Amino acid sequence: MLTIDFVPGAPNWLDLGTPDVDAAAAFYRELFGWEFQSAGPDAGGYGFFRLGDRVVAAAGLLTEEGARSAWTLYFHTTDAQATTKAVEQAGGTVRFGPFDVFTAGRMAGFTDPTGADFAVWEPADVAGLEEVTAPGTLCWTELYTTDASAAKDFYRSVFSWDLRDVDFGPGYTLVTPSGGGQDAQHGGIMQLQPENLAAGTTSDWHPYFEVIDCDTTAARAAEHGATALIAPMDAENVGRLAMFTDPFGATFAVITSAMV
Incomplete structure (x- = not known):
């Protein structure tokens, strides 16, 4: 978290x-x-x-x-x-x-x-964000990558992240700061699938923002010019999530977590 x-x-x-x-x-x-x-x-x-x-x-x-x-x-x-x-x-x-x-x-x-x-x-004077995990704030980070193996080697080398492969979709790895333990997990690395690669999808980090109601937020996003990439869907033991590009093309996701 x-x-x-x-x-x-x-x-x-x-x-x-x-x-x-x-x-x-x-x-x-x-x-x-x-x-x-x-x-x-x-x-x-x-x-x-x-x-x-x-x-x-x-x-x-x-x-x-x-x-x-x-x-x-x-x-x-x-x-x-x-x-x-x-x-x-x-x-x-x-x-x-x-x-x-x-x-x-x-x-x-x-x-x-x-x-x-x-x-x-x-x-220095600014430590970083002043709130995370609460509704309306950053709660997760996720890398969609063309080469998960290369990405994991790279980030492990640069940040000494602890990485753990899990059975959550094809090729998903949980990311934790070095020595932080499971409660400190802050993101995931996901291998892009052949159909994504064939469509020209490139590697990108995506922020997830916590919301009270994923479906309501998704409808509001569409109303104000966002484009849906992933319609609201349930992820077992994780929550309900959706992904968009904003009106200028920036990708982000929202999630109503199963446990906040």
Whole structure:
């Protein structure tokens, strides 16, 4: 389960790259009740999604040439420079090297060997998200990958994750920070199936947001311009989930967990 007691390798930040921050903010306000707060005139349009008084995500304009709208997951590191070196040694690509974000912390962005983008956050003044797991917040992370074996080797090398293969759909692996135990599981790695690969599906990390009622949220998402990728479905002993792209193409999922 995700918590805000961040440890190395655990998700600690999440942001949306989008061509229209205002329109994206309006969509997620309708879906989750989030309010958008600008980070200030020097932040280039970047700002924070708040649920009540807690920061639960962030968003900013797309800045990389050719970038598509997407959610980016950040994983906790105590040394962004050392993680960058580990990524390179494990066969990943550095999209942007470590840099300071004012006094908040230090970040870097990467692509794993199978093509999935992710980032790391080395905290200073800002530890990370202020709430997770509750309704309207991040509760799970999932990598859909073209090569699960290569992905598992890569992330194990970079973050020392504990990985456990389970019988939950074809080729599913549970992810836990090193030494965290089963209660600290924060995500899964799933092998894309031949039909997905034939259709051109690429490797991507997807955030899951907890919701009170998956079906109601799915209907609301469609009403406000989202496209359904997975219609609401039950996952035994897990909950009821659905997956979408938002009006600008960023993929995310929602789940009403069996046990919250």
